[in-house]
Every structure is written in C-alpha cells, then in structure tokens.
Amino acid sequence: MTRIATWFLLVMVLAPGPAAAQRAIFVEGLTELTRAMMALSENREQLNAAIDKMAAGLDGWEAQTAGGSKEQDPPYGRSVLLSDEAAAIPVLPLAAYADGFARLRRGEYRDAVVSLRRAAAAATDERSELAAAARLAQEGRHVDAERALRSIVAARPESAVAHWWLGRVYENLNRIADARKEYETVVPFALTGQATLYAAIGRLSHTEGDFARANDAFEHRLRLTPNDPVAHKDLAWILIEQDRSEAAFKELTASVALEPRDAEAHAAIGRLYLDAGRHPEAIGALRRALDLQPTLHDARYALALALKRIGREDEAAREMELFERARRESTEDRRRTMATEAQRQEEAQRDHPR
Amino acid sequence: MKRLVAAIALAMPVFVVTGAAQTTVRFTDITRESGVSFHHVNGASPDKHLVETMGSGGLFFDYDNDGWIDLFLVDGGSLADARVASQAKHRLYRNRGNGTFEDVTAKSGIRHRDYGMGACAGDYDNDGWIDLYVTNFGPNALYRNRGDGSFTDVTAFAHVGEPRWSASCAFADLDKDGDLDLFVVNYVDADRQKTPYCGNAKLAQRFYCHPLNYPSLPNTLYRNDGRGVFTDVSAASGIGAHRGNGLGVVVTDYDGDRWPDVFVANDSVANFLFRNTGKLRFVETALGAGVAVATDGKARAGMGVDAGDYDGDGREDVVVTNLDFETHSLFRNVGDGLFEYTTRTSGLGFATLPFVGFGVAFLDADNDMQLDIAIANGHIMDNAPVYRSGTTYAQRNLFFRNAGSKRFVEIGRNAGDGFALEKVSRGLVAGDIDNDGDLDLVVTNNGQSADVLRNDSVRGNSLLVRAAIGARVRVTAGGQTQVRDVRAGSSYLGQNDLRVHFGLGHAAMADRVEVTWPSERVEVLSTVAVNQIVTIHEGRGIVSRVPFVR
Numbered sequence: 001m002t003r004i005a006t007w008f009l010l011v012m013v014l015a016p017g018p019a020a021a022q023r024a025i026f027v028e029g030l031t032e033l034t035r036a037m038m039a040l041s042e043n044r045e046q047l048n049a050a051i052d053k054m055a056a057g058l059d060g061w062e063a064q065t066a067g068g069s070k071e072q073d074p075p076y077g078r079s080v081l082l083s084d085e086a087a088a089i090p091v092l093p094l095a096a097y098a099d100g101f102a103r104l105r106r107g108e109y110r111d112a113v114v115s116l117r118r119a120a121a122a123a124t125d126e127r128s129e130l131a132a133a134a135r136l137a138q139e140g141r142h143v144d145a146e147r148a149l150r151s152i153v154a155a156r157p158e159s160a161v162a163h164w165w166l167g168r169v170y171e172n173l174n175r176i177a178d179a180r181k182e183y184e185t186v187v188p189f190a191l192t193g194q195a196t197l198y199a200a201i202g203r204l205s206h207t208e209g210d211f212a213r214a215n216d217a218f219e220h221r222l223r224l225t226p227n228d229p230v231a232h233k234d235l236a237w238i239l240i241e242q243d244r245s246e247a248a249f250k251e252l253t254a255s256v257a258l259e260p261r262d263a264e265a266h267a268a269i270g271r272l273y274l275d276a277g278r279h280p281e282a283i284g285a286l287r288r289a290l291d292l293q294p295t296l297h298d299a300r301y302a303l304a305l306a307l308k309r310i311g312r313e314d315e316a317a318r319e320m321e322l323f324e325r326a327r328r329e330s331t332e333d334r335r336r337t338m339a340t341e342a343q344r345q346e347e348a349q350r351d352h353p354r
Numbered sequence: 355m356k357r358l359v360a361a362i363a364l365a366m367p368v369f370v371v372t373g374a375a376q377t378t379v380r381f382t383d384i385t386r387e388s389g390v391s392f393h394h395v396n397g398a399s400p401d402k403h404l405v406e407t408m409g410s411g412g413l414f415f416d417y418d419n420d421g422w423i424d425l426f427l428v429d430g431g432s433l434a435d436a437r438v439a440s441q442a443k444h445r446l447y448r449n450r451g452n453g454t455f456e457d458v459t460a461k462s463g464i465r466h467r468d469y470g471m472g473a474c475a476g477d478y479d480n481d482g483w484i485d486l487y488v489t490n491f492g493p494n495a496l497y498r499n500r501g502d503g504s505f506t507d508v509t510a511f512a513h514v515g516e517p518r519w520s521a522s523c524a525f526a527d528l529d530k531d532g533d534l535d536l537f538v539v540n541y542v543d544a545d546r547q548k549t550p551y552c553g554n555a556k557l558a559q560r561f562y563c564h565p566l567n568y569p570s571l572p573n574t575l576y577r578n579d580g581r582g583v584f585t586d587v588s589a590a591s592g593i594g595a596h597r598g599n600g601l602g603v604v605v606t607d608y609d610g611d612r613w614p615d616v617f618v619a620n621d622s623v624a625n626f627l628f629r630n631t632g633k634l635r636f637v638e639t640a641l642g643a644g645v646a647v648a649t650d651g652k653a654r655a656g657m658g659v660d661a662g663d664y665d666g667d668g669r670e671d672v673v674v675t676n677l678d679f680e681t682h683s684l685f686r687n688v689g690d691g692l693f694e695y696t697t698r699t700s701g702l703g704f705a706t707l708p709f710v711g712f713g714v715a716f717l718d719a720d721n722d723m724q725l726d727i728a729i730a731n732g733h734i735m736d737n738a739p740v741y742r743s744g745t746t747y748a749q750r751n752l753f754f755r756n757a758g759s760k761r762f763v764e765i766g767r768n769a770g771d772g773f774a775l776e777k778v779s780r781g782l783v784a785g786d787i788d789n790d791g792d793l794d795l796v797v798t799n800n801g802q803s804a805d806v807l808r809n810d811s812v813r814g815n816s817l818l819v820r821a822a823i824g825a826r827v828r829v830t831a832g833g834q835t836q837v838r839d840v841r842a843g844s845s846y847l848g849q850n851d852l853r854v855h856f857g858l859g860h861a862a863m864a865d866r867v868e869v870t871w872p873s874e875r876v877e878v879l880s881t882v883a884v885n886q887i888v889t890i891h892e893g894r895g896i897v898s899r900v901p902f903v904r
Binding site for chain 1: 550551552553554555556557559563564566567623624641642644647649650651652653678679681692694695696698699701703704707708740741742743744745
C-alpha cells in the first residue's frame with residue numbers, strides 16, 4: 001500500500017501556465033489527499049489538511065480572477081488535473097471519494113471539495129480491507145486476495161481502487177478477460193492515468209485475441225497521450241499484426257519522430273520496408289536500429305536478408321553469422337529458463353499436492 | 355514523412371477482394387456415408403505427456419493398384435494407461451471404386467504398436483506396389499506391400515526402425531540412383547515415464563510442455579541400398595549434425611539444380627532447409643535462404659509444411675503452419691536460392707493469427723489454375739482457455755483461395771459444411787477419392803473422429819497425372835504453365851495423393867505435358883485431353899488414360 005502512495009507522488013504533475021501558484025496549491029492538496037486516502041491507517045488530520053489546502057488554492061484562484069480573466073474559462077482547467085494521462089499508475093478513488101473525484105473530473109471544484117470533506121469525515125473500513133487484500137496479493141495468495149477484493153466490490157461497487165487491484169489479481173491468475181473487465185470498469189473513475197488503463201486494456205485484449213478491442217484501446221490511449229512515443233509504437237505493433245502496414249508505418253514514424261533513439265521502432269520500420277521490397281530503405285532503417293542498439297540481434301536477420309537481396313553477400317554473411325550466434329545463445333537461455341521454471345513447479349507441486 | 359508513407363503505400367497495393375461473395379469452393383462433410391469410421395485414441399492423461407496432443411496423421415495411397423486411392427489413418431495410443439493403449443488401432447481403408455471406403459485393416463497385416471504419429475508411402479523395392487512407413491513415439495515400422503492386399507513388417511530386415519520420437523517422413527530418391535531413400539523427421543527426446551511439470555502447480559493448472567523443455571533431436575536419413583535394405587547415412591550426409599524439433603517435411607528442388615532438397619519444419623527453433631549437393635550430401639541453408647525464421651528474427655513453432663508454385667513463376671514456394679499469435683508462414687521462392695517472407699503481404703498473416711496450425715496443403719480446389727491453401731487447425735492445450743483466455747482447443751480449419759496477384763483470401767466460413775467443423779485437427783491430406791477430377795480432403799483430429807470432405811466446388815477442367823515419385827510435371831494449357839512435383843510426404847504427419855492434379859479452368863486441352871524424371875530425362879507430350887487420369891512411365895509416354903467419373 002505504501003508503494004501506491006509513492007506512485008501517486010509521481011503522477012500528479014502540474015502543467016505549466018499562468019496562475020500556476022494557485023493551481024499548484026490546489027493540486028498539491030489533491031496529491032496529499034490521494035496519498036492520505038490510500039494510507040494504511042486512517043489519518044483524519046492529514047486528510048482534512050489536504051482538503052483545506054485544496055480549498056485554499058481554490059479561494060486564491062477565485063480572488064484573483066474575480067474581475068474577469070482570460071483564464072476563467074475553464075476555471076483551473078481540466079488540463080491542470082488531467083494533463084498527465086500517461087501516469088504510470090492511475091489515480092483512483094476509494095468508494096467514499098468517488099463522488100468527489102467525479103466532480104473533480106467535471107471541473108466542479110467547489111462541490112468537489114465539499115464532497116471530499118464529507119468522504120474524509122465518514123468512517124469506513126474500506127482502507128483496512130484493501131490493505132489486507134493487497135497483502136494477500138503481494139504474498140502470492142491470489143485466490144484469497146480475489147475473494148477479499150470481490151467482497152469489497154460487492155459491498156462498495158464504486159471502489160475503483162478495489163476494482164483495480166482485482167484486475168491485477170486476475171492477471172496473476174491468468175484470468176485475462178476478467179482482468180480486462182475490471183480495468184474497463186475503473187476507466188471512468190480515474191482522475192489521471194486513463195492512458196495507462198487503456199494500455200492495459202489493449203494489452204489484455206490482444207492476449208485474448210480480440211484485436212478490434214485492442215486496437216480501440218490503443219487508439220484511445222493515443223488520443224490521450226499523442227506525444228507518447230510508446231503509445232504510437234504499441235498501436236503500430238497491433239496494426240502490423242493485422243497486416244495494416246501503411247497505418248503501422250505512420251505510427252512508427254511518429255514514434256521515432258518523438259523518440260529518435262528508439263531502436264525497436266527503427267527496426268520495425270526496416271522490416272516494413274523489407275516486406276515491401278524496398279531493400280535500400282530497409283538497410284538504412286535497420287542499420288540505424290543496430291547503431292542505437294547493437295544487441296538488437298533480431299534486426300540483424302532482416303538486415304542480412306535485405307543486404308542479400310541487393311547482392312551485398314559478404315556484408316549479409318557477416319550479419320547472418322552474428323545473428324545466428326545470438327539466436328543460438330538465446331535459445332539456450334530459453335531452455336535454461338524453462339527448465340528452471342519446470343523444476344520450480346515440480347517443487348511447488350510436491351508442496352501443494354492436489 | 356508523407357513521402358515515406360506514400361512509398362510504403364505504393365509498394366503494397368491495396369487489393370479489392372470479394373472472395374467470400376464469389377467463392378465457388380465447397381467441401382461437404384461425407385464422413386458418415388464414406389465408410390470411414392475412425393476415432394483417434396490420444397491417451398490424454400493428467401501427466402500431460404506431450405505426445406498426447408501431437409498426433410496423429412494419415413495418407414492417401416493406392417495400395418492395391420486399382421486406380422482408386424485408399425486411405426491409411428494412424429492411431430495414437432497411451433503412455434499412461436496400457437488399457438487405453440490397447441484400444442489404439444491403425445486403419446487401412448480400401449476405396450470401393452466409388453469414393454467410399456471399406457475397412458480392410460484386419461487382413462492387411464498392419465499392426466499398431468507404440469504410439470503412432472504419422473506415415474508416408476512409396477514403392478521402396480520397385481516391385482510396383484506402394485509400401486508403407488509408420489512413424490511412432492518409439493520404433494518406427496516399415497510395411498512391405500505384398501501385392502495381395504496384405505503387408506509384411508520388414509522393419510528389422512530393412513534397418514529402418516528409428517527408435518526415437520519421429521513425426522513426419524518422406525520417401526524420395528535423394529541420390530538419384532533409381533530407388534527411394536527415406537527421410538525421417540524426429541521431434542524431441544521426451545521421457546516415456548516422466549514429463550516435466552509445466553504450468554502453475556499452486557493453481558493446479560498443468561499444461562503440455564513447450565518443446566524447448568525437451569532436448570532436440572537430429573533427423574534420420576536412410577539410404578536405400580537397393581535390395582530392400584537401408585543404411586542410416588544421417589551422419590555422413592550432414593543431416594545428423596543438425597538438431598531441431600522436427601515435425602513436418604517436404605522434399606522440393608528449391609534451387610532448380612535438379613537435386614531434391616529437404617525442408618523440415620521445426621517447432622520453436624529455426625526451420626531446416628537441407629540443400630542437396632549430390633551424392634547424398636546436404637548443406638543446411640535455411641537461414642541464408644530466408645526460411646529459417648520470420649523476418650522478425652524469431653523462430654516459429656513449425657508444424658506442417660507443403661511446397662507449391664502459388665504465384666505461377668515456375669518455382670515452388672513453401673507454406674508452414676505455426677502456433678497461434680505467430681501467424682503461419684508463407685515463403686515465396688524468388689530464385690537464386692532465396693525466399694521472401696510474404697506472410698503479411700499475401701493475406702496469410704492476420705487471418706492465421708488466432709490459429710494453431712498443423713496439416714497444410716497447396717491445392718487447386720476449384721480447378722481455376724491457381725493453387726489455394728487448406729489448413730487444419732487445433733490448439734495444443736486441451737485446457738486452452740485456461741492457458742490463454744479467448745482461445746479454444748477445437749478450432750475451425752482455414753481455406754485460402756488464391757485471388758491472384760500473390761494474394762489469398764480466407765473463405766473457410768463459406769467453403770461448405772466441411773470447413774464449418776471445429777475440431778482439434780492435426781493431419782490434412784488431399785486426393786481425388788472419387789476420380790472426378792477435383793481434390794478432396796481427409797482431416798485427422800486428435801482424440802476425435804477423422805473427417806472426409808468431398809470437394810463439391812464449381813469446377814473447371816483438370817488433369818490427373820500419375821508419374822514416379824520425384825518427377826516434376828509441367829502442364830501448359832490456356833496460355834499458362836503449371837508445375838507440380840510428385841512427392842511422398844508433406845503436410846503434417848501425412849502424404850497427399852501421389853497423382854498430381856492440375857486445374858485447367860476452361861482449357862479444352864493441355865497443349866503440352868512435360869515430365870522431368872529423377873534421372874533428369876525430360877519427356878514431352880503434346881495435346882493431352884483434359885478430364886482424365888493419365889499414367890506416364892519414363893521413356894514410354896502415356897501408358898494409361900482413364901476418364902474422370904463425372
């Protein structure tokens with residue numbers, strides 16, 4: 001649970017802009033609130049202090065803009081609160097705070113503060129139940145954790161945090177569809193980090209073989225984070241799998257425009273050129289990929305094929321040799337990993353005979 | 355940036371395809387009326403022996419030389435339960451001469467032993483009767499065809515009892531000395547008594563293990579010494595130096611040097627392409643030729659394989675079936691010993707992504723002069739939804755209609771009730787069971803009944819040519835030349851009809867039939883009538899003509 005509180009610190013980033021001081025106070029208060037909300041033990045003073053800070057920020061803003069200002073519309077701006085959609089961990093409310101978070105998302109800040117204060121005052125054991133469930137999950141007791149979390153969401157369907165944890169537990173139980181559904185449930189509750197949730201939904205839908213849903217999720221994520229090169233790249237992977245090479249190419253070029261040092265993206269562009277029979281362009285992109293990441297051996301194979309197709313046999317042979325050596329090592333690594341895992345499972349089976 | 359996108363767009367023209375609406379391909383499930391009643395024993399057990407989910411196959415061959423292809427189906431067995439193992443029985447079905455079959459196993463002398471995997475057939479002793487080789491998890495068996503409807507187990511005498519876990523096999527005259535050698539593909543070294551625990555023991559989720567959990571095996575090459583005896587030349591030939599997880603095999607002269615080469619589909623390690631350099635010496639060239647792995651540099655779980663000239667350029671291309679989320683692989687032969695990975699640009703990429711493929715065959719199902727592709731699918735995991743949400747153990751099979759311009763369209767859902775079946779398919783072999791001039795299919799299914807699918811497509815004219823194994827037949831008709839090799843062993847654990855089939859569309863005559871024999875002698879026949887089965891003997895031309903039954 002402490003990890004979650006720490007994560008929250010990372011996700012609340014203030015967007016630059018005018019009236020930043022007031023916004024900063026408000027967002028700082030919100031950051032402290034989310035941290036306190038997820039703390040293991042109830043600390044009402046901490047919660048109220050955070051909400052007081054939010055209210056102070058709000059008062060300051062309203063005082064500054066009383067005479068009318070360009071910045072009045074939208075007040076504070078959703079962009080302030082929702083600017084970091086790529087947050088690594090989504091900011092989600094406990095059940096009692098769901099209404100307050102919903103108002104924050106709608107920009108109803110004054111009402112939100114009132115609602116959050118009411119939530120902070122309400123006695124609830126949700127946090128301790130969540131803490132217990134999270135502990136079970138962290139101990140690897142996923143079936144027990146699932147049971148605990150399901151009882152929380154049954155009693156408090158609006159506990160987005162519980163749904164999110166449940167999603168994580170389902171992933172560990174290899175119940176992919178169930179995990180995906182939980183993440184879909186919490187998307188509307190997320191104050192920030194919706195892009196992260198869409199990324200998870202996309203990844204799980206892909207695992208399920210539901211490419212239309214995966215595509216939709218990755219596109220959603222990209223709309224929220226158009227400047228995230230990884231979002232472009234993830235969408236590109238799934239487009240490639242759907243044989244949509246042109247669309248994938250666009251996403252990959254966008255990705256390398258944002259992150260020119262991404263070797264994987266350059267390699268993927270090279271492979272698309274290779275598929276298209278454009279060998280000189282393929283060689284260029286694949287060389288770039290290998291310059292950036294010489295250990296990207298898979299790209300060497302495509303490079304060797306492209307070189308061979310235009311008659312540069314010696315260079316092709318050199319690349320092929322390097323690739324072949326790496327491939328053999330990689331296969332042996334996989335064998336060792338699998339053997340170790342099988343050994344581990346055999347020991348586990350002896351410990352947990354069924 | 356826009357210029358680059360345009361470049362890619364230009365290189366990948368968008369084809370407007372209306373295959374589903376226009377399809378004339380129909381396969382009807384006639385299993386019940388065909389007389390084939392075969393239920394595969396897989397011996398599935400809680401121990402999850404890998405062999406339980408891998409078999410079994412079957413083949414077409416005309417064992418009684420009556421001009422109608424017969425059917426041999428391989429049964430599995432059980433490693434865990436002797437009682438279950440005793441229920442397994444290979445079946446030999448004789449074609450009654452009308453496309454239906456009778457079970458003649460009892461008088462055939464063919465016995466089940468160990469755990470059956472696949473089979474291939476060829477006249478290894480040149481006595482005019484096609485013999486049978488059966489691969490097993492355990493020693494393989496060679497059955498000599500006595501010519502009276504029965505077979506004799508000559509494994510020990512012939513020295514071909516490869517004891518390791520074998521999968522597919524192929525007969526081919528690899529040294530061009532006039533008799534058939536035998537290539538046996540070996541899979542992995544799995545312990546009969548104990549299998550690793552793969553999965554999650556705490557959750558009691560046990561799966562069949564990945565092949566990399568087992569040591570790989572080299573393949574086996576038996577040279578035919580000409581007196582019914584073979585010699586294991588795996589080491590001397592160079593074949594034995596390469597360890598893989600072999601499942602599928604096809605013999606094809608990929609580089610046009612008139613020496614038959616051997617492609618081996620490997621499961622989860624790079625495929626092999628053994629280039630025949632003559633005198634039974636081979637060099638492994640898959641990586642350099644571009645068929646070892648996909649262009650992403652990753653090995654696929656190769657299962658079944660076939661070779662065929664799908665783009666009409668006179669060179670045989672290669673299709674390989676793989677695991678789900680890998681896509682099956684299509685390698686286009688571009689000459690000079692090189693292949694191009696055309697899976698994504700051909701239409702075989704996304705369409706095969708959700709499927710675990712096994713049996714595969716190039717065939718011209720609608721006689722339109724273009725090779726289509728039929729693929730048998732079925733997951734490895736009998737608890738597939740636990741392994742991966744959204745997947746199923748039974749899967750539908752796929753039919754890719756050749757739409758021209760090097761593109762295929764998957765029309766399985768519109769290809770008749772034969773392709774509507776969802777089973778755990780493994781083998782798929784093609785042959786004209788009713789001698790009506792189109793290719794029918796038999797699909798084997800793990801732990802389930804085998805299916806006989808009659809081709810009821812709207813069809814054009816065609817020609818069936820019977821020639822020696824290893825012969826390359828070129829037929830020119832309607833301004834187009836098509837190429838087929840006579841081969842004994844392909845797909846997954848199986849073998850197609852040894853007669854090669856040419857769809858001829860509206861052509862009323864084959865202008866030219868050219869046969870290149872394994873001896874390199876070339877024989878040319880002019881103006882051959884369509885819609886018949888012709889038998890061609892080296893140096894004697896057409897020795898038999900039988901009109902189709904239509």
